[in-house]
Amino acid sequence: MLRCRSRRRADGVVTAYDGRAACGVSTQTEALTPSGLRRVLITLCVTETTSWGVLYYAFPVMSAEIARSTGWSMPAVTAAFSVGQLVAAFIGIPVGRRLDRHGPRAVMTAGSILATVAVAGIATAQSLSWFVVAWLAAGVAMGAVLYPPAFAALTRWHGRDRVRALMILTLAAGCASTVFAPLTAVLAEEFGWRRAYLMLGLILAVVTVPGHWAGLRGRWPDVADPRPDGQVRSSVPRSPAFLALTTSLALATFGSFAVVVHLVPLLVERGVDTTLAALALGLGGVGQVAGRLGYSVLSRHVGVRMRTALILLACGVTTALFGVFTTAAALIAASVAAGVTRGVLTLVQASAVSDRWGHAQYGRLTGLLSAPLTIAAALAPWAGAAMAELLGGYAPMFLLLAVMSIIASALSLASTPRISTPLLAEENR
Numbered sequence: 001m002l003r004c005r006s007r008r009r010a011d012g013v014v015t016a017y018d019g020r021a022a023c024g025v026s027t028q029t030e031a032l033t034p035s036g037l038r039r040v041l042i043t044l045c046v047t048e049t050t051s052w053g054v055l056y057y058a059f060p061v062m063s064a065e066i067a068r069s070t071g072w073s074m075p076a077v078t079a080a081f082s083v084g085q086l087v088a089a090f091i092g093i094p095v096g097r098r099l100d101r102h103g104p105r106a107v108m109t110a111g112s113i114l115a116t117v118a119v120a121g122i123a124t125a126q127s128l129s130w131f132v133v134a135w136l137a138a139g140v141a142m143g144a145v146l147y148p149p150a151f152a153a154l155t156r157w158h159g160r161d162r163v164r165a166l167m168i169l170t171l172a173a174g175c176a177s178t179v180f181a182p183l184t185a186v187l188a189e190e191f192g193w194r195r196a197y198l199m200l201g202l203i204l205a206v207v208t209v210p211g212h213w214a215g216l217r218g219r220w221p222d223v224a225d226p227r228p229d230g231q232v233r234s235s236v237p238r239s240p241a242f243l244a245l246t247t248s249l250a251l252a253t254f255g256s257f258a259v260v261v262h263l264v265p266l267l268v269e270r271g272v273d274t275t276l277a278a279l280a281l282g283l284g285g286v287g288q289v290a291g292r293l294g295y296s297v298l299s300r301h302v303g304v305r306m307r308t309a310l311i312l313l314a315c316g317v318t319t320a321l322f323g324v325f326t327t328a329a330a331l332i333a334a335s336v337a338a339g340v341t342r343g344v345l346t347l348v349q350a351s352a353v354s355d356r357w358g359h360a361q362y363g364r365l366t367g368l369l370s371a372p373l374t375i376a377a378a379l380a381p382w383a384g385a386a387m388a389e390l391l392g393g394y395a396p397m398f399l400l401l402a403v404m405s406i407i408a409s410a411l412s413l414a415s416t417p418r419i420s421t422p423l424l425a426e427e428n429r
Contacts, residue, residue, distance in 0.1 A: 043215025045172035053180025061184040087139025089374030096367025103220030104153040111144025112208035119201035152363040245415035251408035254376040255401040258384035266394035280335040287339020316405030323399035
């Protein structure tokens with residue numbers, strides 16, 4: 001009888017093997033130990049916070065100064081950033097396919113290297129066309145290093161414990177604006193926007209390139225969950241359930257980003273001073289943290305179908321409050337409530353695929369799902385402004401956004417596929 005043995009490596013990987021290896025038959029399997037799983041989670045918490053801070057949140061802080069110092073129009077500067085977001089949406093699809101086959105280590109490390117180069121290109125751009133090309137490169141990098149690939153990594157490695165891991169990651173990365181917005185403002189004021197971007201690019205390189213390469217090592221598991229992942233076929237993206245899921249989440253995402261961008265103008269329109277309006281926006285971030293902390297409890301007690309519908313409905317209700325309330329105190333309370341639903345919505349998006357179709361093609365399906373969501377987020381700022389102008393104010397615009405989220409909630413009821421196995425049927429009730 002051949003004896004099976006195992007050993008623990010220093011990198012947190014358990015290697016199992018048996019006597020057949022001596023006959024030239026490779027039977028080695030590897031799985032991350034608890035310490036290895038913690039390493040992956042800590043790594044992504046740090047690298048996601050840094051990547052979001054440098055590639056996303058630094059731009060709103062410096063966009064006005066970029067336009068002023070270069071002479072480029074503000075719409076043109078903002079359009080370059082938006083084009084980068086659109087590129088990130090489409091690049092996520094091939095990135096997801098590669099993640100399914102090979103894991104996140106190589107693709108996220110390469111994305112970090114490209115991100116560093118792109119930030120340097122943004123900082124040194126001497127013409128608007130150069131600036132746009134640099135943001136195109138940044139968009140490719142964002143598709144390889146921001147939430148979708150990180151979600152794929154945690155979903156596959158953590159398996160049934162994925163909700164807790166995703167919650168911790170989004171809580172940590174939710175601090176990106178808190179850390180990098182003021183840091184960017186200080187650097188830009190002291191050194192100018194070009195040097196500020198160069199310094200931020202250096203931080204990005206030092207933290208994320210070695211972080212992804214060293215922190216994401218380990219065997220990429222085939223399937224970490226005993227669900228019928230083999231049932232996932234190429235027809236899933238064309239299925240009614242997937243189309244309903246994509247449409248409902250795209251509508252909710254559009255509304256969520258439009259609320260964030262236009263909240264301060266709405267409050268000013270209601271007579272709230274700018275400083276208090278900015279505080280209300282910041283308190284919405286506190287609400288996001290609270291919402292994410294409570295999501296794991298909700299996921300244990302409410303099935304996928306009803307959980308998704310209720311959260312999207314809550315997004316609509318809290319958005320409608322902005323169109324109804326008029327006092328500063330009530331509007332601030334609405335901002336916190338909207339932040340709660342916005343924070344939970346991120347986790348709904350992260351777990352939407354695995355909750356319905358398992359893990360086998362999570363990267364590919366999430367890439368396909370994320371593309372229209374990212375497009376919706378990129379279009380929300382100017383589309384919201386156009387809606388406000390057409391409707392004669394921000395209050396009716398917020399009410400229209402609320403209606404869109406309520407429609408999304410109804411559509412989400414059709415977003416759960418028919419599952420034949422008792423396990424998934426129970427979870428998707």
